[in-house]
Amino acid sequence: MDHPAFCNSLAAIVGSANALTAPADMAPYLTDWRDRYEGKAWAVARPGDTTQVAAVMRLCQDFKVNVVPQGGNTGLCGAATPDNGRNLVLRLDRMNRIRDFDDVDAVLTVEAGCVLATIQEEAATRGYLFPMSLGAEGSCQIGGNIATNAGGTAVLRYGPMRDLVLGLEVVLADGSICDWLTPLRKNTTGYDLRQLFVGAEGTLGVITAACLKVFPSPVQRESAMVALADVEAALALLKHLRGQIGERLLSFEIMNKAQVDIVLEHMPGITWPMAQPTPWCVLIEVTDTLRSYDLRATLEALLGEALEAGIIDDAVLPASHQQQEALWRLRHNVSEANKRAGYGVSHDTAVPLRHQASFARRVAEGVERDFPDAQLLMVGHIGDGNIHAVIMLDPERYAAPGALNAAAAAINTLVDEATLSLGGTISAEHGIGQTNKARLIRGRGAADIRRMQAVKRALDPDGRMNPGKVFDLGAD
Amino acid sequence: MDHPAFCNSLAAIVGSANALTAPADMAPYLTDWRDRYEGKAWAVARPGDTTQVAAVMRLCQDFKVNVVPQGGNTGLCGAATPDNGRNLVLRLDRMNRIRDFDDVDAVLTVEAGCVLATIQEEAATRGYLFPMSLGAEGSCQIGGNIATNAGGTAVLRYGPMRDLVLGLEVVLADGSICDWLTPLRKNTTGYDLRQLFVGAEGTLGVITAACLKVFPSPVQRESAMVALADVEAALALLKHLRGQIGERLLSFEIMNKAQVDIVLEHMPGITWPMAQPTPWCVLIEVTDTLRSYDLRATLEALLGEALEAGIIDDAVLPASHQQQEALWRLRHNVSEANKRAGYGVSHDTAVPLRHQASFARRVAEGVERDFPDAQLLMVGHIGDGNIHAVIMLDPERYAAPGALNAAAAAINTLVDEATLSLGGTISAEHGIGQTNKARLIRGRGAADIRRMQAVKRALDPDGRMNPGKVFDLGAD
Numbered sequence: 001m002d003h004p005a006f007c008n009s010l011a012a013i014v015g016s017a018n019a020l021t022a023p024a025d026m027a028p029y030l031t032d033w034r035d036r037y038e039g040k041a042w043a044v045a046r047p048g049d050t051t052q053v054a055a056v057m058r059l060c061q062d063f064k065v066n067v068v069p070q071g072g073n074t075g076l077c078g079a080a081t082p083d084n085g086r087n088l089v090l091r092l093d094r095m096n097r098i099r100d101f102d103d104v105d106a107v108l109t110v111e112a113g114c115v116l117a118t119i120q121e122e123a124a125t126r127g128y129l130f131p132m133s134l135g136a137e138g139s140c141q142i143g144g145n146i147a148t149n150a151g152g153t154a155v156l157r158y159g160p161m162r163d164l165v166l167g168l169e170v171v172l173a174d175g176s177i178c179d180w181l182t183p184l185r186k187n188t189t190g191y192d193l194r195q196l197f198v199g200a201e202g203t204l205g206v207i208t209a210a211c212l213k214v215f216p217s218p219v220q221r222e223s224a225m226v227a228l229a230d231v232e233a234a235l236a237l238l239k240h241l242r243g244q245i246g247e248r249l250l251s252f253e254i255m256n257k258a259q260v261d262i263v264l265e266h267m268p269g270i271t272w273p274m275a276q277p278t279p280w281c282v283l284i285e286v287t288d289t290l291r292s293y294d295l296r297a298t299l300e301a302l303l304g305e306a307l308e309a310g311i312i313d314d315a316v317l318p319a320s321h322q323q324q325e326a327l328w329r330l331r332h333n334v335s336e337a338n339k340r341a342g343y344g345v346s347h348d349t350a351v352p353l354r355h356q357a358s359f360a361r362r363v364a365e366g367v368e369r370d371f372p373d374a375q376l377l378m379v380g381h382i383g384d385g386n387i388h389a390v391i392m393l394d395p396e397r398y399a400a401p402g403a404l405n406a407a408a409a410a411i412n413t414l415v416d417e418a419t420l421s422l423g424g425t426i427s428a429e430h431g432i433g434q435t436n437k438a439r440l441i442r443g444r445g446a447a448d449i450r451r452m453q454a455v456k457r458a459l460d461p462d463g464r465m466n467p468g469k470v471f472d473l474g475a476d
Numbered sequence: 477m478d479h480p481a482f483c484n485s486l487a488a489i490v491g492s493a494n495a496l497t498a499p500a501d502m503a504p505y506l507t508d509w510r511d512r513y514e515g516k517a518w519a520v521a522r523p524g525d526t527t528q529v530a531a532v533m534r535l536c537q538d539f540k541v542n543v544v545p546q547g548g549n550t551g552l553c554g555a556a557t558p559d560n561g562r563n564l565v566l567r568l569d570r571m572n573r574i575r576d577f578d579d580v581d582a583v584l585t586v587e588a589g590c591v592l593a594t595i596q597e598e599a600a601t602r603g604y605l606f607p608m609s610l611g612a613e614g615s616c617q618i619g620g621n622i623a624t625n626a627g628g629t630a631v632l633r634y635g636p637m638r639d640l641v642l643g644l645e646v647v648l649a650d651g652s653i654c655d656w657l658t659p660l661r662k663n664t665t666g667y668d669l670r671q672l673f674v675g676a677e678g679t680l681g682v683i684t685a686a687c688l689k690v691f692p693s694p695v696q697r698e699s700a701m702v703a704l705a706d707v708e709a710a711l712a713l714l715k716h717l718r719g720q721i722g723e724r725l726l727s728f729e730i731m732n733k734a735q736v737d738i739v740l741e742h743m744p745g746i747t748w749p750m751a752q753p754t755p756w757c758v759l760i761e762v763t764d765t766l767r768s769y770d771l772r773a774t775l776e777a778l779l780g781e782a783l784e785a786g787i788i789d790d791a792v793l794p795a796s797h798q799q800q801e802a803l804w805r806l807r808h809n810v811s812e813a814n815k816r817a818g819y820g821v822s823h824d825t826a827v828p829l830r831h832q833a834s835f836a837r838r839v840a841e842g843v844e845r846d847f848p849d850a851q852l853l854m855v856g857h858i859g860d861g862n863i864h865a866v867i868m869l870d871p872e873r874y875a876a877p878g879a880l881n882a883a884a885a886a887i888n889t890l891v892d893e894a895t896l897s898l899g900g901t902i903s904a905e906h907g908i909g910q911t912n913k914a915r916l917i918r919g920r921g922a923a924d925i926r927r928m929q930a931v932k933r934a935l936d937p938d939g940r941m942n943p944g945k946v947f948d949l950g951a952d
Binding site: 107189457 | 578625636638672692711715718765769828857861905919927928
């Protein structure tokens with residue numbers, strides 16, 4: 001009779017409208033965005049403030065219920081989908097208040113359930129920029145962005161989510177509230193425990209609020225689409241630009257022709273801006289807060305030099321804001337296009353920049369050898385060393401039971417071997433969740449997983465925070 | 477007979493020349509730079525590589541000897557000075573190799589014993605900038621900079637040490653080597669354990685090497701000394717500049733008149749660049765990698781606007797590199813001048829920028845009320861919210877036994893109360909070490925200290941890494 005008692009107590013804390021227990025009400029929160037996982041829960045709770053989160057955590061402690069924090073449920077690795085145990089899904093969506101803004105400190109304090117796009121708009125309204133930008137920004141929530149150390153298209157200049165977080169408010173499994181909500185940029189008073197929760201995918205505690213860095217709004221913004229022959233050329237261009245325009249370089253995104261074609265095929269209204277197709281292209285964005293010189297002319301001149309030096313084959317600078325947006329739609333629609341295109345085994349690799357070209361070549365050779373019918377898409381934030389290899393399989397060719405999974409596993413091995421032999425990581429920005437758990441041992445090694453388990457036990461001794469995600473707790 | 481056996485084994489690992497055991501040989505490493513602490517050690521070891529560090533750590537485990545890592549021994553809080561227990565001081569100074577440089581990734585891989593200035597020069601030789609810069613840069617070592625999450629004068633643009641570290645190599649108390657030496661800018665594969673060691677002051681393990689971010693070298697660099705009336709004016713100027721020159725703003729350093737006077741009095745050859753003294757001054761530095769516009773003219777115009785708006789009283793832009801260096805000598809000689817000037821109770825406060833003026837006022841009022849004979853110096857990185865209040869006491873007035881310590885404790889309480897009531901931190905960049913251990917409870921609170929203790933036990937279960945620093949291990 002634990003379950004009814006739990007649900008009654010939960011309703012008493014968050015209100016019965018926010019304690020979902022009917023299967024139909026819970027269903028949307030028990031599967032992931034890509035429909036790869038499905039789990040079970042005793043209830044889905046939608047607390048309205050941090051005090052309620054703490055009370056819910058204590059309730060779960062009393063009833064030995066595990067807690068699965070869930071933001072916008074847009075993750076790609078199943079980290080926010082419960083397993084089949086005794087779970088509470090903790091939806092943060094009602095905690096969506098902007099708590100504070102200070103324009104001397106240039107800090108925005110927000111609750112975890114704020115949608116990323118809302119935060120971008122809030123900053124813009126006040127004349128500042130919140131630079132985190134990614135495909136799901138219209139529905140992902142900042143708590144999830146922090147818990148997965150999100151990346152996106154502005155990492156090159158502003159860093160990943162970790163670099164944008166100044167303060168955090170976290171509730172631990174025992175219901176204690178860690179008030180680290182500070183706008184301070186410097187604080188050297190022992191261990192920076194906040195850092196553990198960034199990228200922990202909810203396995204150490206629930207992020208309930210954050211102080212975020214905002215930046216002076218750029219007044220000049222220029223983009224360019226560049227056609228080039230290969231990854232080597234992209235890196236030569238990156239070096240050429242970086243040396244002169246430095247941190248003005250906001251985005252440097254690469255796509256191969258197969259990826260561009262998938263977007264053009266599946267997303268109506270998106271067009272290719274050049275007369276000719278190209279084996280590879282790079283989408284560049286540069287910005288500046290200073291008005292007193294011409295950024296467009298600077299970018300044009302640098303690309304002209306690259307063209308003369310034979311580094312690039314062609315470049316298009318959009319003439320209007322609308323044309324600029326159109327270029328970016330091509331990039332931002334990649335995830336949706338790939339989802340529509342069929343079954344993709346998608347990778348989130350980072351390797352050192354110096355090894356990007358080797359990585360692309362090895363994966364292409366391996367896929368051609370072992371999966372000649374597959375299509376290899378390459379897209380990513382190559383300026384950050386992060387390239388997504390997506391291997392599209394035709395599900396009809398893998399109709400036998402288990403065939404698709406076996407193919408995916410073989411592809412993972414192939415890509416992981418290339419990644420790790422080049423000093424890379426199997427997950428640059430998507431995280432581990434459920435999808436990559438078995439592969440984590442390849443990247444981190446057994447000793448490192450034991451260290452993570454020890455840290456997990458220090459902060460969540462009963463192992464009730466998002467169990468079965470990232471790694472399993474050992475017997476130790 | 478443990479001690480001789482230990483020393484023999486140590487000599488066998490690092491060579492007898494690098495296993496110091498004679499009191500006279502060990503003496504320089506058993507006291508801190510400010511001569512505030514003195515400790516004991518069984519030996520001082522100078523390992524030559526990471527394998528030797530690991531072997532030394534295993535030896536210490538066998539003999540139950542505690543390990544005190546020590547870099548350049550320039551810290552201000554006694555974190556690198558042993559207590560009176562059974563200690564080994566682990567000097568990293570022989571591990572001073574540049575292991576690798578890659579100009580595609582823009583990453584320099586260095587050993588922990590590299591002197592900061594050497595790293596700056598190494599980067600410069602290759603056309604890049606390593607931006608960490610602080611008074612002790614000629615003798616402090618990068619391992620210590622990382623272990624204390626060093627700040628300095630370029631945090632405003634490039635962040636503190638934490639933001640400059642991409643990879644770390646760490647040896648734990650059990651001798652296991654954590655190979656996190658990666659140039660990757662994105663990696664979301666579970667907990668980022670590296671972050672724990674940044675700022676841990678050697679209490680979790682020994683940092684032996686690091687991958688550091690380097691940046692394109694600026695080709696334009698301009699400074700200005702600005703005279704202004706108060707802290708409010710400094711913040712108004714900061715906002716004015718930040719909105720337009722954005723991340724070109726490298727340094728924004730404040731000093732009050734008393735601090736300027738101390739430097740002028742005690743450091744020969746340093747002069748004040750303006751006709752008149754000023755109650756407060758700000759030293760500004762801006763840089764850019766782009767040559768195609770005039771940064772000096774831009775800065776001059778912005779300061780002209782600030783002068784017209786009545787924000788500032790005067791400004792001097794040096795006309796030559798020599799004049800620029802002279803301005804910076806004024807700032808960089810603060811620590812040395814204050815040391816020569818006598819006994820200072822020095823604080824390393826950060827409060828949110830919005831509260832800087834209140835902080836300065838409260839401290840001034842409190843010091844005037846309780847220590848009318850003392851002199852209040854204020855100097856710091858106000859752009860980062862970090863201001864050092866240094867209260868100079870005349871030791872002759874506090875000659876009675878314990879009187880100086882009692883005065884220092886009263887001053888600490890006064891400053892800490894102002895700091896914490898304004899949401900600040902008692903240590904922005906100097907750390908906790910021994911000096912601030914008793915005060916840590918005020919800043920972090922008991923629950924947070926318990927969390928740190930739990931994390932410490934997870935990684936250093938026997939509590940042998942730099943015991944008695946930052947916090948004591950509880951009985952739990």
